[in-house]
Structure formats: structure tokens, C-alpha cells
Amino acid sequence: MxxxxxxxxxxxxxxxxxxxxxxxxxxxxxxxxxxxxxxxxxxxxxxxxxxxxxxxxxxxxxxxxxxxxxxxxxxxxxxxxxxxxxxxxxxxxxxxxxxxxxxxxxxxxxxxxxxxxxxxxxxxxxxxxxxxxxxxxxxxxxxxxxxxxxxxxxxxxxxxxxxxxxxxxxxxxxxQFSACTLPPPGDLLAQLARRAEETHQGAYRVHQWLDSCPEEWAADFVRLEKGHNEDDGDLGTWDVKQLREAEELSRLSGRHTIVSAAEHLETGALVAFTSISLLGHRDDVAFQDDTVVEEAHKGKDVGLFIKVANMEQLELHFPALRTLYTWNSPENQYMLAVNAALGYVGAGVTxxxxxxxxxxx
Known part of the structure; x- marks a missing residue:
């Protein structure tokens, strides 16, 4: 050659x-x-x-x-x-x-x-x-x-x-790189939702949106995102204005984002969220993005609670989807266990x- x-x-x-x-x-x-x-x-x-x-x-x-x-x-x-x-x-x-x-x-x-x-x-x-x-x-x-x-x-x-x-x-x-075949079998999501609710005893309420965060939750959502990025060493200048700009950019490109967030009823604040991204030019595959749970609310199945809710929302809005991909740190055993319960299977590593x-x- x-x-x-x-x-x-x-x-x-x-x-x-x-x-x-x-x-x-x-x-x-x-x-x-x-x-x-x-x-x-x-x-x-x-x-x-x-x-x-x-x-x-x-x-x-x-x-x-x-x-x-x-x-x-x-x-x-x-x-x-x-x-x-x-x-x-x-x-x-x-x-x-x-x-x-x-x-x-x-x-x-x-x-x-x-x-x-x-x-x-x-x-x-x-x-x-x-x-x-x-x-x-x-x-x-x-x-x-x-x-x-x-x-x-x-x-x-x-x-x-x-x-x-x-x-x-x-x-x-x-x-860890994993794949989940959609839709989930039978009443799997309903079973997992009940498990999560039994663990946290009704202390949280789910709020959901497609593409654009409701104004009442925008500041909380940005706070959670920014805190997660700080943990990764990326302080950034992320604020509500930039969130809106990013949402508009996604809209123009045809992409979609589905978010489920957990409100802690005692404080009225969002304390967790999970998001799924969909490409603008194909309807068969989606990507699980960040799942963030504030430290004080870990151990209460809040991550499971919102991920189940988001997969239910995904089925509702995008029934043609057949594969959901995700990446996780191997040491995050809780999230790997949640994903296994949802039907994810390890495909390899990056x-x-x-x-x-x-x-x-």
C-alpha cells in the first residue's frame, strides 16, 4: 500500500x-x-x-x-x-x-x-x-x-x-458500555417503580419534560448539572441562559432530550435528574446521559425511581426506539445494578x- x-x-x-x-x-x-x-x-x-x-x-x-x-x-x-x-x-x-x-x-x-x-x-x-x-x-x-x-x-x-x-x-x-433492548418486557418498569417507592416511602415526586426545562425548575436543574460537572473537575459557567441556548441548538438540529427529575417534597427542591438523548436523524437508538443524585439523597432508590420514570416517558414519546445505550464507571456499583435490573447487558468497555x-x- x-x-x-x-x-x-x-x-x-x-x-x-x-x-x-x-x-x-x-x-x-x-x-x-x-x-x-x-x-x-x-x-x-x-x-x-x-x-x-x-x-x-x-x-x-x-x-x-x-x-x-x-x-x-x-x-x-x-x-x-x-x-x-x-x-x-x-x-x-x-x-x-x-x-x-x-x-x-x-x-x-x-x-x-x-x-x-x-x-x-x-x-x-x-x-x-x-x-x-x-x-x-x-x-x-x-x-x-x-x-x-x-x-x-x-x-x-x-x-x-x-x-x-x-x-x-x-x-x-x-x-462500562451497555445496551438495553426496547421496549422492556412485560410489567418490569411497574415492578421497579413499586420497589423504588417502597424504599423512599413517597418522599419524592417526579417531574418530566421533553426538550425544554420548565421555568420553575430551570435554576434547580442548572444547579444539579453544574454540581455534577464540578465533581468531574469542570467548573464551567453553566447558567440558565446557557441552558436555554443549548436547548435551542438541540431543537434546530432535530435532537430530543427526555428528562425526569425528583423533587424532594420536604424541601421543594430538585435533588436528582436523569436524561436520555435522541439523535435528530434516526429513531431506532437513544443514549442514556447523566444520572445525578445529590449525596444526601443516595441510598433511597431515587436513581432507580427517576430512571424507570424516564424509560416510561421514552416509550410514550418514541415507541419506535429499539436500543438504549449507556456508559458507566465500573466502580459505580449501584448504577450498574440499576441498569442490570432495567435490562442493560454489558457490550464492552471504552x-x-x-x-x-x-x-x-
Whole structure:
């Protein structure tokens, strides 16, 4: 195979013009990679989704492509926050299976690092994906790469893990990736709702919304979101104004968000929420986003209470959905148990890797 060349992909004015051909080819590369990894394309961006991502006002998204002759063999997506964390860049690498092992991934990553350095970004985060079958094949013996957070690890036998490690990235954390088939069987949700109510003894009331948070709960909702981000080390400047801007951006892109939140009846404040996101251009898959429960209200099945309510709301508004995906920290045993009760099955893990250019220098 001839040596590949890397260049920045031009984002077309629209997806119907002939100039969109390269953009559509790059999208197809990513789709083929996800089919090869997970056995389906449910985690792949559609052309319209990636096009919207390239016009996100809160994040600058750049795509680099690796060509062999005229064919795109791989791509690197570079996401750079514009509001907070402006020293950070997330890089997603996709290389066609038939081109693996020819140095294309390394060349794309090096080009992406050079690009983000030129934009004064100091930290790069990349993700590796590990289906359950691959982890089983790797076995439990052999050298492991420990994560800095959470106590998990990945096998050095994994080609993806070796690639990231050899490129100078440190494994920050490993997350459990799970899938839930929809709709849930029988009266499962009703049974789990009763269990949660027996635990918390009617101390909470659920409030739900689609796409837009009611004004009466907006300040509480922002407080919970911001507190969760602070726990993750992202203080941010999140406020109600930015919430409304984000909601409008989602509306314009066709995306939907379903939220169920728990009001503590004694105080009248929201103390927990859970959200599910739906893509704007497909109706068969959704993604479980954050579930946040204030510390004082943990241990009372509040997380189960609101997740059951949100899945009921999901069925009501989007009956065509067939798969719900989620990611969880392996150490969050309560939430993993809740998800198992809801019907989630482990599909694999993802590794979050980090390189700090300041430390490297």
C-alpha cells in the first residue's frame, strides 16, 4: 500500500452539493469502523449529525482525512471546546479495517496533535473501544494497563490499548458500555417503580419534560448539572441562559432530550435528574446521559425511581426506539445494578486516554 497523505477535510455548504462527496465518504469510513467494532452502525453519526456537529457554536470540530491515492482510508475528528476547557481537545480516530496496521492511525494522530498544538491546546483525550468478545479473547492473564481513576485496567494484548500507550497516552479511566433492548418486557418498569417507592416511602415526586426545562425548575436543574460537572473537575459557567441556548441548538438540529427529575417534597427542591438523548436523524437508538443524585439523597432508590420514570416517558414519546445505550464507571456499583435490573447487558468497555503536552515537554 502506498503511503497515505493527511489533509484537512473541507466542510461543504450543504450535503446535496457535489462538493459534499469527500465529507460523505469520511462519514462512511466512520460508519464502517463502528460496524466492524460493534457489529452495527447504531453508534455512527449520520451525515446530517456530523454536519450539525461541524456547526456547533460551543465546540470547534475539525476533520482530518488520510488518503491512499484518492480513497479516504481514515479520519481524525478533533473537537475543541470554545467556552470552557479551552486547553482541551478530543480526538476520535477511525481507520478502515482493511487499512489497519499500515501506520495510518499513527499518522492521523500525529497530524491531529500538531493541529491542536497550533491552536494552543495543551491536553488531548482519545478513546479506545473494546467489545466484550475482544476482552474475552484477550483473557485475564498477561500485562495490564491500569487506569489512573477507578481501579480498572485494559489488557496490553489489545491492539487499541497498545496503540494509545505507545503514542504516549496515559489511561485515565475505563467505562462500562451497555445496551438495553426496547421496549422492556412485560410489567418490569411497574415492578421497579413499586420497589423504588417502597424504599423512599413517597418522599419524592417526579417531574418530566421533553426538550425544554420548565421555568420553575430551570435554576434547580442548572444547579444539579453544574454540581455534577464540578465533581468531574469542570467548573464551567453553566447558567440558565446557557441552558436555554443549548436547548435551542438541540431543537434546530432535530435532537430530543427526555428528562425526569425528583423533587424532594420536604424541601421543594430538585435533588436528582436523569436524561436520555435522541439523535435528530434516526429513531431506532437513544443514549442514556447523566444520572445525578445529590449525596444526601443516595441510598433511597431515587436513581432507580427517576430512571424507570424516564424509560416510561421514552416509550410514550418514541415507541419506535429499539436500543438504549449507556456508559458507566465500573466502580459505580449501584448504577450498574440499576441498569442490570432495567435490562442493560454489558457490550464492552471504552478507555479514556490523555496526553498532557505540558507534562510531555
Amino acid at each position: 502506498a503511503e497515505a497523505t493527511v489533509e484537512q477535510l473541507r466542510v461543504p455548504e450543504n450535503l446535496l452539493d457535489s462538493s459534499a462527496a469527500d465529507f460523505l465518504e469520511a462519514v462512511e469510513v466512520s460508519r464502517q469502523v463502528r460496524i466492524n467494532t460493534w457489529g452495527n452502525d447504531l453508534l455512527a453519526y449520520t451525515p446530517a449529525e456530523l454536519f450539525a456537529l461541524c456547526h456547533d457554536p460551543y465546540e470547534w470540530y475539525v476533520v482530518l482525512v488520510a488518503r491512499n491515492d484518492s480513497k479516504i482510508m481514515g479520519r481524525a475528528g478533533i473537537a475543541m471546546p470554545l467556552d470552557d476547557n479551552t486547553d482541551l481537545a478530543h480526538v476520535t480516530l477511525d481507520v478502515l479495517p482493511e487499512a489497519a496496521g499500515n501506520g495510518i492511525g499513527r499518522k492521523l494522530l500525529e497530524a491531529a496533535e500538531l493541529f491542536v498544538k497550533g491552536e494552543n491546546r495543551k491536553i488531548v483525550v482519545v478513546e479506545t473501544n473494546h467489545p466484550a468478545a475482544d476482552l474475552e479473547a484477550a483473557g485475564s492473564t498477561g500485562e495490564r494497563i491500569p487506569a489512573a481513576q477507578g481501579g480498572s485496567d485494559l489488557p496490553l494484548k489489545s491492539r487499541e490499548a497498545r496503540f494509545a500507550s505507545n503514542a504516549g497516552y496515559a489511561l485515565e479511566r475505563v467505562e 478507555g479514556q486516554w490523555r496526553k498532557d503536552f505540558n507534562a510531555a515537554d
